[in-house]
Amino acid sequence: MGTHRIFGHVPGYREGYEFSSRLDLSASGVHAPRQAGISGSQREGADSIVLSGKYEDDEDHGNLLIYTGHGGRDPESGKQVTDQELVRNNLALALSCQKGLPVRVIRGSDPGNPFAPPEGYRYDGLFRVEDYWRETGRSGFTVWRFRLRKIDQE
DNA sequence: TCCATGCGCGGCC
């Protein structure tokens, strides 16, 4: 499946399409990983991300996102417990920034986020990674942050 | 290899 990574819209799934679960989302090809928030590879770049509201340093401003890289979290508490590194899918997102590749954004339900769907997951269109940097997160550990802005459609 | 922004279920109120 990883041999045919699609950048941009996946045929048959327009912006606003809703999925009931990560399994459905995975089967569609809009976001293949069943758990991970970032889909991509270090060689090609990242093609999609999921926002679920579970990363303490994430910010959702609608057309502007600050997305946190992965890694360094305690699986039980969800808190950052070590520094994140620019490897694996964090590096894939950085590559998407350098190449200017479109990234599909999927939002998962999140009661605290007015931009999130009430339930399940929703494809919210294409964004570009404008910038990325390393900083100290709320936890005090290093996190990688990615700023994504929605691509205007005509 | 090992991790990953799940998920269902049962207990409890």
Place this chain on the structure above:
DNA sequence: GGCCGCGCAGTGG
């Protein structure tokens, strides 16, 4: 019905 904690599962990066 809703919340929460537990632990299993299965695949792609």
